[in-house]
Amino acid sequence: MVSKIAGAALLLAIMSNYALADCFDRAGSYYSIDPDYLRAISWQESRFNNAAINGKSAGGTTDYCMMQINSRTLADLRREYPSLNKDKLYSSPCLCIHVGAMLLRRNFNKYGLSWLAVGMYNAGMSNKQTSVQNRYNYAMLINDHYKKN
Numbered sequence: 001m002v003s004k005i006a007g008a009a010l011l012l013a014i015m016s017n018y019a020l021a022d023c024f025d026r027a028g029s030y031y032s033i034d035p036d037y038l039r040a041i042s043w044q045e046s047r048f049n050n051a052a053i054n055g056k057s058a059g060g061t062t063d064y065c066m067m068q069i070n071s072r073t074l075a076d077l078r079r080e081y082p083s084l085n086k087d088k089l090y091s092s093p094c095l096c097i098h099v100g101a102m103l104l105r106r107n108f109n110k111y112g113l114s115w116l117a118v119g120m121y122n123a124g125m126s127n128k129q130t131s132v133q134n135r136y137n138y139a140m141l142i143n144d145h146y147k148k149n
Contacts, residue, residue: 020048023094027101033108038101040145041121042066044138050093065089067100115139
Protein backbone atom coordinates (compact mmCIF):
# COMPACT_ATOMS: atom_id res chain seq x y z
CA MET A 1 0.00 0.00 0.00
CA VAL A 2 2.81 2.41 0.91
CA SER A 3 4.56 1.78 -2.40
CA LYS A 4 1.33 2.56 -4.31
CA ILE A 5 0.97 5.86 -2.45
CA ALA A 6 4.63 6.73 -3.04
CA GLY A 7 4.26 5.83 -6.71
CA ALA A 8 1.15 7.98 -7.04
CA ALA A 9 2.91 10.89 -5.33
CA LEU A 10 5.88 10.57 -7.68
CA LEU A 11 3.59 10.45 -10.71
CA LEU A 12 1.74 13.54 -9.49
CA ALA A 13 5.04 15.41 -9.00
CA ILE A 14 6.21 14.48 -12.50
CA MET A 15 2.89 15.50 -14.05
CA SER A 16 2.98 18.83 -12.16
CA ASN A 17 6.44 19.56 -13.56
CA TYR A 18 5.24 18.82 -17.09
CA ALA A 19 2.18 21.02 -16.61
CA LEU A 20 4.37 23.84 -15.32
CA ALA A 21 6.75 23.46 -18.26
CA ASP A 22 3.76 23.69 -20.59
CA CYS A 23 2.70 26.96 -18.89
CA PHE A 24 6.10 28.52 -19.58
CA ASP A 25 5.94 27.31 -23.18
CA ARG A 26 2.40 28.63 -23.74
CA ALA A 27 3.13 32.00 -22.12
CA GLY A 28 6.34 32.30 -24.11
CA SER A 29 4.53 31.52 -27.34
CA TYR A 30 1.66 33.90 -26.61
CA TYR A 31 3.92 36.84 -25.69
CA SER A 32 6.71 35.98 -28.19
CA ILE A 33 9.29 35.46 -25.45
CA ASP A 34 11.70 32.56 -25.24
CA PRO A 35 10.14 30.39 -22.49
CA ASP A 36 13.61 29.76 -21.10
CA TYR A 37 13.87 33.47 -20.26
CA LEU A 38 10.63 33.15 -18.32
CA ARG A 39 12.01 30.08 -16.57
CA ALA A 40 15.21 31.97 -15.75
CA ILE A 41 13.21 34.82 -14.21
CA SER A 42 11.03 32.44 -12.22
CA TRP A 43 14.10 30.58 -10.97
CA GLN A 44 15.76 33.82 -9.87
CA GLU A 45 12.61 35.22 -8.31
CA SER A 46 11.34 32.15 -6.43
CA ARG A 47 13.10 28.93 -7.44
CA PHE A 48 9.78 28.04 -9.16
CA ASN A 49 7.91 28.28 -5.85
CA ASN A 50 4.40 29.57 -6.57
CA ALA A 51 3.80 30.05 -2.83
CA ALA A 52 6.69 32.53 -2.64
CA ILE A 53 6.03 35.87 -0.99
CA ASN A 54 8.46 38.71 -0.45
CA GLY A 55 7.35 41.45 1.91
CA LYS A 56 10.72 43.24 1.79
CA SER A 57 10.29 45.10 -1.48
CA ALA A 58 11.05 48.77 -1.87
CA GLY A 59 8.35 51.16 -0.77
CA GLY A 60 6.67 48.65 1.51
CA THR A 61 5.22 46.59 -1.32
CA THR A 62 4.91 42.81 -1.46
CA ASP A 63 5.78 40.38 -4.26
CA TYR A 64 3.60 37.35 -4.99
CA CYS A 65 3.88 33.92 -6.63
CA MET A 66 6.72 32.33 -8.57
CA MET A 67 7.11 35.36 -10.86
CA GLN A 68 7.09 37.73 -7.85
CA ILE A 69 4.39 40.07 -9.15
CA ASN A 70 4.62 43.28 -7.14
CA SER A 71 1.55 44.43 -5.19
CA ARG A 72 1.73 47.92 -6.72
CA THR A 73 1.94 46.42 -10.21
CA LEU A 74 -0.95 44.10 -9.36
CA ALA A 75 -3.05 47.10 -8.27
CA ASP A 76 -2.28 48.81 -11.59
CA LEU A 77 -3.21 45.66 -13.52
CA ARG A 78 -6.57 45.49 -11.76
CA ARG A 79 -7.65 48.53 -13.78
CA GLU A 80 -7.43 46.32 -16.87
CA TYR A 81 -8.25 43.01 -15.19
CA PRO A 82 -10.56 43.76 -12.23
CA SER A 83 -10.79 40.15 -11.06
CA LEU A 84 -7.00 39.65 -10.90
CA ASN A 85 -5.74 39.32 -7.34
CA LYS A 86 -2.98 37.65 -5.33
CA ASP A 87 -5.18 34.68 -4.44
CA LYS A 88 -5.65 33.89 -8.13
CA LEU A 89 -1.91 34.20 -8.72
CA TYR A 90 -1.25 31.76 -5.89
CA SER A 91 -3.95 29.30 -6.93
CA SER A 92 -2.92 29.25 -10.60
CA PRO A 93 0.80 28.95 -11.37
CA CYS A 94 -0.03 29.31 -15.08
CA LEU A 95 -1.77 32.62 -14.46
CA CYS A 96 1.24 33.82 -12.48
CA ILE A 97 3.56 32.86 -15.35
CA HIS A 98 1.32 34.57 -17.92
CA VAL A 99 1.16 37.78 -15.87
CA GLY A 100 4.96 37.77 -15.54
CA ALA A 101 5.31 37.18 -19.29
CA MET A 102 2.87 40.00 -20.04
CA LEU A 103 4.86 42.40 -17.85
CA LEU A 104 8.14 41.41 -19.50
CA ARG A 105 6.57 41.80 -22.96
CA ARG A 106 5.38 45.29 -22.00
CA ASN A 107 8.94 46.15 -20.97
CA PHE A 108 10.23 44.85 -24.31
CA ASN A 109 7.60 46.83 -26.21
CA LYS A 110 8.48 50.02 -24.37
CA TYR A 111 12.28 49.71 -24.07
CA GLY A 112 13.19 47.26 -26.82
CA LEU A 113 14.50 43.71 -26.67
CA SER A 114 17.28 44.59 -24.28
CA TRP A 115 18.82 43.66 -20.96
CA LEU A 116 17.52 47.01 -19.72
CA ALA A 117 13.96 45.72 -20.20
CA VAL A 118 14.82 42.46 -18.42
CA GLY A 119 16.41 44.37 -15.53
CA MET A 120 13.33 46.55 -15.21
CA TYR A 121 11.26 43.44 -14.48
CA ASN A 122 12.91 43.38 -11.07
CA ALA A 123 14.44 46.78 -10.39
CA GLY A 124 11.89 49.15 -11.90
CA MET A 125 12.37 52.31 -13.92
CA SER A 126 13.97 54.73 -11.47
CA ASN A 127 17.08 56.52 -12.70
CA LYS A 128 18.74 56.44 -9.29
CA GLN A 129 22.23 55.01 -9.54
CA THR A 130 21.34 52.09 -7.26
CA SER A 131 18.36 51.19 -9.49
CA VAL A 132 20.49 51.38 -12.61
CA GLN A 133 23.07 49.08 -11.01
CA ASN A 134 20.34 46.73 -9.71
CA ARG A 135 18.83 46.47 -13.21
CA TYR A 136 22.20 45.53 -14.66
CA ASN A 137 22.94 43.01 -11.90
CA TYR A 138 19.51 41.41 -12.26
CA ALA A 139 19.81 41.17 -16.03
CA MET A 140 23.19 39.45 -15.70
CA LEU A 141 21.73 36.96 -13.18
CA ILE A 142 18.92 36.15 -15.60
CA ASN A 143 21.43 35.76 -18.42
CA ASP A 144 23.47 33.34 -16.30
CA HIS A 145 20.37 31.26 -15.46
CA TYR A 146 19.31 31.33 -19.10
CA LYS A 147 22.68 30.02 -20.28
CA LYS A 148 22.45 27.13 -17.80
CA ASN A 149 19.05 26.06 -19.14
